[in-house]
Structure formats: structure tokens, C-alpha cells
Amino acid sequence: MSLHVIVGGGPVGTATARVLLDRGERVRVVTRSGRGPDGTERIAADATDADRLTTLTEGAAALYNCANPQYHRWLTDWPPLAASLLTAAERTGAVHATASCLYGYGPVDGPITDDTPLAATHPKLRMRADMWRAALAAHRDGRIRATEVRASDYIEDNSVFSFAIGGPLRAGKRAYTPTPLDVPHTFTSITDVARTLVTAATTDTAWGRAWLVPSHDPLTVRQIARRYADVSGLPAPRLTAMPYPVLWAGGLGNSFLRELRTTYYQWARPFTMDASSTTRTFGIEPTPLADALAAVA
Numbered sequence: 611m612s613l614h615v616i617v618g619g620g621p622v623g624t625a626t627a628r629v630l631l632d633r634g635e636r637v638r639v640v641t642r643s644g645r646g647p648d649g650t651e652r653i654a655a656d657a658t659d660a661d662r663l664t665t666l667t668e669g670a671a672a673l674y675n676c677a678n679p680q681y682h683r684w685l686t687d688w689p690p691l692a693a694s695l696l697t698a699a700e701r702t703g704a705v706h707a708t709a710s711c712l713y714g715y716g717p718v719d720g721p722i723t724d725d726t727p728l729a730a731t732h733p734k735l736r737m738r739a740d741m742w743r744a745a746l747a748a749h750r751d752g753r754i755r756a757t758e759v760r761a762s763d764y765i766e767d768n769s770v771f772s773f774a775i776g777g778p779l780r781a782g783k784r785a786y787t788p789t790p791l792d793v794p795h796t797f798t799s800i801t802d803v804a805r806t807l808v809t810a811a812t813t814d815t816a817w818g819r820a821w822l823v824p825s826h827d828p829l830t831v832r833q834i835a836r837r838y839a840d841v842s843g844l845p846a847p848r849l850t851a852m853p854y855p856v857l858w859a860g861g862l863g864n865s866f867l868r869e870l871r872t873t874y875y876q877w878a879r880p881f882t883m884d885a886s887s888t889t890r891t892f893g894i895e896p897t898p899l900a901d902a903l904a905a906v907a
Contacts, residue, residue, distance in 0.1 A: 611636050612671040614811075615704065617657045617695065619646045621767040622709045623676035625804035633808070640666055658690040660697040667698045672705040672811040678768070681869045684734045692741045699754045706745055706756040707811035709803055710820070712883065714739030714760075717875045722883035724822065732872055742820060749818050757810040758820040761798040762883055763876075765826075765834075765902040770870075770877075771797065775835050775849070776906045784848040787831055788860075788870050789877035791851045794828035796882045799902040802894065809892050816892075822885035824896045831877075834903075841903040854878075 614630050616623045619641040630637045631649050639646030640663070644654030655662050657677065667673050675695050679687035699706035715722055716730030728739035742758050749756040763769045770789055778785040806823045810816040829837070835847040852860070854874065860867040875881075889895060 613638060613669055614672050614674065615640060615667045615670045616646075616650075616674040616676050617641075617663070617691075618674075618676035618678060619643070619652075620676065620678050621764065621800050622678070622803055622807075623674070625800050626674055626676055626709070626807055629804045629808045635671075638666065638670070658694045660694040663694050663698040664701045667702045667704050670702060670704040672707050673699050673702070674807065674811065675706070675708040676807075680865075681734070682865045684737055688737055688741065692744070696745060696748060696754065699756070700748065703755075705811050705817065706749075706754050707807055708742070708745065708756075708758040709807050710738055710742065710758050710760045712760055712762055712876075712881075713873065714742065718881070722822065724887050734872060746818070755814075755817045757817050759803060759806045759810055759823050760820055760883075761803045761823040762796040762825055762881070763798065764800050764803075765797050765899075766800045766905045768800075769797075771831070771834060771838075772906055773866075775831070775847070776838065779835065779839060779844055779847050780842070780907060782845070784850060785835065786850050786852060788852050788857045788867060789831055789874075791832040791849055792830045793877060794830055794880045794882055795877065796825050796828050797834060798823050798825040799897040801897045801902065801905075806888060806892070806894055809894065813892070821888045821891075822883050824885045824889045824894045825883065826896050826899050826902075828880070828882040837899060838903045838906065841900050842907070 613636045615638045617640045624647050627637045627647050627650050638651040640653045646652035713735040714728040714730050730736045745756040748754045774787045775785040839847045
């Protein structure tokens with residue numbers, strides 16, 4: 611039994627903790643509130659305090675970055691948190707494993723693969739790429755052991771789908787989505803993020819590079835809504851896409867809609883990824899779509 615320290619108690623941190631618990635590991639979850647899943651050691655602490663985080667990580671096999679600052683606070687909240695995680699990993703020798711996203715790639719032509727460069731130019735999107743570049747540089751310098759897994763929009767929680775579509779459909783209402791309805795998009799199960807993250811953190815051949823999370827074949831918003839309705843025994847979904855000018859205007863008073871402008875390119879044209887190399891390397895297959903959709907509620 612090894613100690614594993616997870617920073618962040620949201621959907622990904624919780625799923626990662628459960629994967630580790632199922633493996634018989636000792637799990638410590640660090641959040642500001644001190645909350646975490648049953649069976650874990652729950653610690654209330656400020657993870658931007660490198661000294662405190664180092665103390666909490668002493669003796670750990672891996673330190674997992676599963677934090678998720680509010681998107682409108684990325685530019686202020688991520689730098690001190692990322693720096694603290696790197697410092698704690700360097701001081702303790704714990705593997706630095708990060709649950710990340712596809713934002714660092716910026717707009718792309720064609721599916722994202724292992725060879726797609728991190729080319730985002732918007733400051734918030736480039737920040738995620740720069741976080742990995744800093745971790746990778748420290749890894750190559752021999753100061754830490756680092757890996758990262760990258761997922762697309764989640765199915766079960768914390769996503770446009772779960773917020774804008776799942777809730778209204780369960781309530782028998784029309785869903786108003788801030789995205790187009792008929793553009794192919796990759797969706798990722800949070801369960802698969804956690805499985806891939808733990809595998810990468812505990813497999814030495816995975817260190818020193820990033821891995822795409824095995825995900826389902828691309829679906830449009832309309833298609834995934836219909837599949838969700840079928841799985842949940844709900845009537846056929848009623849969907850309305852907000853025109854972009856309405857989304858833009860809504861952002862004047864709503865931070866979620868305002869920030870969605872930055873990543874609207876992911877929905878305005880196909881935004882997909884090919885994680886087949888991760889499946890070939892580790893044997894990880896996506897969770898059945900029906901199971902992931904059943905967990906949305």
C-alpha cells in the first residue's frame with residue numbers, strides 16, 4: 611500500500627481517489643474545505659502553500675493535480691498553485707501527475723493526436739500548455755518525474771453537456787445550449803480520466819510525456835442528447851442552440867457564458883481527438899457510453 615496525494619476534490623479528484631482505493635492504496639485528498647470521498651484521508655489546506663503541501667506529500671508515491679480553479683480566475687489562481695505542486699514534487703520525489711484538458715492546443719484542423727503541437731495563443735489557453743512545459747522541463751532536468759493526461763469535455767459532470775442539457779432534459783424542459791447542435795465533438799468520461807491518470811502516474815514508462823484519455827467516438831450535441839434520453843428513459847430531447855450574438859450578450863452578466871466565448875471554436879467546428887496510442891500502450895478502453903450517460907444525473 612502506497613500513499614497517493616490528490617489536490618482537488620471535484621469530479622476528477624473524487625474519481626481518481628476511488629480508482630486508487632479500489633487498488634488498495636492509501637489516499638490523501640487536499641482541498642480548501644477538507645472534503646473528500648469516504649475512505650480517504652481528508653485534509654483542509656491551501657495547496658498554494660508549498661511548505662504545507664510538501665509536508666502533506668512526504669512519503670507519497672505520486673502527487674495528483676486534479677484542481678480546477680474557476681475559469682474566470684485561471685490567470686490569478688493557476689500560477690501559484692502550479693508552482694506549489696512542482697515544488698512539492700521536487701522536494702518529495704513524488705511523481706507529478708496532472709489531469710489536464712485540450713485547451714493548450716488552441717484551434718486545430720483535424721483530430722488531436724500525440725503529434726499535435728500545443729499552439730494556443732490566448733493567455734488562458736496558453737497557460738495550460740505552459741504548465742506542462744514547466745513540468746516537462748523539470749522532468750528533463752531530472753528534478754521531478756512528471757506525466758499528464760488530457761481529456762476533452764466531460765460527460766458526467768462539470769461540462770456544457772451536464773449543465774446545459776442533462777438538467778433540463780431530466781426536468782422535462784427544453785434545453786438551451788450555448789453551442790451548435792450538429793458539429794462533431796469528442797466527449798470524455800471522467801472515469802476514464804481517472805483510470806488513465808492513475809495508470810500514467812504509476813507506470814514509469816509513462817513519465818516524461820502527456821497522454822490523451824481514451825474517449826468515445828465523436829458525437830454532436832444533438833446525438834449525445836438523444837443517447838442520454840434513451841439511456842435515461844426520457845422523451846425525445848427538445849434542443850435550441852443559442853445564436854452566438856445571444857451567447858456574447860449573455861456573457862455581459864454571466865461569467866460562465868462570458869468565458870465560453872474563449873473556447874467557442876471547439877464547438878463551432880469539429881473538435882475531436884484520437885487517443886488510440888494510449889489504448890495500445892495501456893489497454894485502456896473508453897467506459898461504455900451508456901454507463902457514462904447513466905452517471906450524469
